[in-house]
Amino acid sequence: MCGTDEAIFALILFSFRVFSVFRGQISFMQIPYLIEIIYLVASVLFIYGLKAMSHPTTARRGMNAAAVGMLMAIAGTLFHREIVSYEWIIVGLVIGSLIGAAMSIWMPMTAMPQRTALSHAFGALAATIVGIAEFYRYSGELGSFKMTAIGFEVLFGGITVTGSLIAFAKLQGLVRGTPVTYKGQNIVNISLFVAAVGIFVYLIFFPVGILFYVMVGMAFLFGVLLVLPIGAADMPVVMSLMNSYAGLASAATGFALNNKVLIIAGTLDGFSGLILSILMCRAMNRSITNVLFGAFGSAGTEATQIEGTMRETSVDDVAVQLAYARQVVFVPGYGMATAQAQHALRELADTLEKRGVSVKYAIHPVAGRMPGHMNVLLAEANVPYSLLYELEQVNPEMPTTDVAVVVGANDTVNPDARDNPKSAIAGMPIIEVDRATQVIVLKRGQGKGFSGIENPLFFKPNTAMLYGDAKDSLSKLAQAVQQA
Numbered sequence: 001m002c003g004t005d006e007a008i009f010a011l012i013l014f015s016f017r018v019f020s021v022f023r024g025q026i027s028f029m030q031i032p033y034l035i036e037i038i039y040l041v042a043s044v045l046f047i048y049g050l051k052a053m054s055h056p057t058t059a060r061r062g063m064n065a066a067a068v069g070m071l072m073a074i075a076g077t078l079f080h081r082e083i084v085s086y087e088w089i090i091v092g093l094v095i096g097s098l099i100g101a102a103m104s105i106w107m108p109m110t111a112m113p114q115r116t117a118l119s120h121a122f123g124a125l126a127a128t129i130v131g132i133a134e135f136y137r138y139s140g141e142l143g144s145f146k147m148t149a150i151g152f153e154v155l156f157g158g159i160t161v162t163g164s165l166i167a168f169a170k171l172q173g174l175v176r177g178t179p180v181t182y183k184g185q186n187i188v189n190i191s192l193f194v195a196a197v198g199i200f201v202y203l204i205f206f207p208v209g210i211l212f213y214v215m216v217g218m219a220f221l222f223g224v225l226l227v228l229p230i231g232a233a234d235m236p237v238v239m240s241l242m243n244s245y246a247g248l249a250s251a252a253t254g255f256a257l258n259n260k261v262l263i264i265a266g267t268l269d270g271f272s273g274l275i276l277s278i279l280m281c282r283a284m285n286r287s288i289t290n291v292l293f294g295a296f297g298s299a300g301t302e303a304t305q306i307e308g309t310m311r312e313t314s315v316d317d318v319a320v321q322l323a324y325a326r327q328v329v330f331v332p333g334y335g336m337a338t339a340q341a342q343h344a345l346r347e348l349a350d351t352l353e354k355r356g357v358s359v360k361y362a363i364h365p366v367a368g369r370m371p372g373h374m375n376v377l378l379a380e381a382n383v384p385y386s387l388l389y390e391l392e393q394v395n396p397e398m399p400t401t402d403v404a405v406v407v408g409a410n411d412t413v414n415p416d417a418r419d420n421p422k423s424a425i426a427g428m429p430i431i432e433v434d435r436a437t438q439v440i441v442l443k444r445g446q447g448k449g450f451s452g453i454e455n456p457l458f459f460k461p462n463t464a465m466l467y468g469d470a471k472d473s474l475s476k477l478a479q480a481v482q483q484a
């Protein structure tokens, strides 16, 4: 261990020593009140944080408020009289902090969905282990209320652990991203689920024996079988659902441990995850059942017969088109995120605005790989929020737009979703760039979108392809526009 690590470790030990002394100063009678007050403040901060996160301008403040709330919840918990020593808590804290720090430092922004999936798996694993420990400790003496709470905890927790790990593996390319399906799959899954619920109900009345562990095993298995048939393109919805399950598992843990802040935070997490899943499905014009059981991207879909050829263009030609346009709409997608092109995009937009061109950014609700992906990146590049237009606002403007510039987006601008009822993405609302006078598509080559289907937009007569890394192309365009 190097000197800095030793110093940090000593500081943590010292903090806990100070904390123990401080805890010893408070009378036994005052402790429960103190904990409840800390939990109350933490809960208010969580609720405020969620509210603030619903708008880009206040989102950062909301994150900070929620983080302070979490710190208070942890600190409050450390006051509990049941804690007899802090050694193992320190070990957990150090290991958890090291893993968290490593993930935040080394995982790139584009791997954020995988990172989130791993976090859900860890959170749910903690809830499941607490549930198993509580059952082991009180086995035979559990009342039906506590058994119900523990049952929910391990069922939601178990499903979330393995479901999130499969989601991680699919997003990371460790498991094939296309749906893994077989005949009778839904019947197998539903039978397994019904059997696990049956055992759960039995345990509420007879909370003893090996059946509890069988139920936990079934929950783990169900998590795997539930996520395997779902395609990688639907993983954000799955993860949001897993987030919801992890929250509900935490809320159940709160009931099992009689911990109010866990109940509040878990319920907030559970329902915000559920609402987010529903909103994402709505943005793709699909139902949750279709996402979970529809095996998106499998057999039964047909691609459009593509007509026309792809036309390549050059930086100089595009620069002239942009410089003399009246209105330009930029449509960012996943490619902008991978290229980290948001700053270069803003610089090009600034250059155009200085020339009197009206610039707008069209934001599709599921562009990128997680909700709000584009908003976060553009906010990081200081793009004014007033220039961001949602799909419903910007589509009516497309016929009067001179140039629509697609920056690494594909599925979210695929006209097949609107025109071909048999397309794998049929019904998903799109940004209708094909209705603009000219469309310029910035991408590296012939790569497909996340759904893996061809995009007829690229073959339309009003579309031209500017090949190359998005950041590189945008920087060259900004220079060329200045000289145009």
Ligand code: NAP
Pocket: 233, 234, 235, 236, 237, 280, 284, 332, 333, 334, 335, 336, 338, 339, 365, 366, 367, 368, 369, 370, 371, 372, 373, 407, 408, 409, 410, 411, 412, 413, 442, 443, 444, 445, 446, 447, 448, 449, 450, 451, 468, 469, 470, 471
């Ligand atoms: P997309 O369909 O995944 O297409 C991204 C395009 O970016 C690719 O065609 C790729 O083509 C290009 N690209 C990649 N790296 C690039 C780089 N460095 N420079 C330039 N171009 C690059 O992206 P999208 O339009 O944003 O669509 C998002 C997809 O995720 C949709 O299918 C959506 O349903 C799904 N999804 C998202 C969410 C969410 O919450 N955001 C939720 C559920 C589902 P090349 O390889 O040729 O460069």
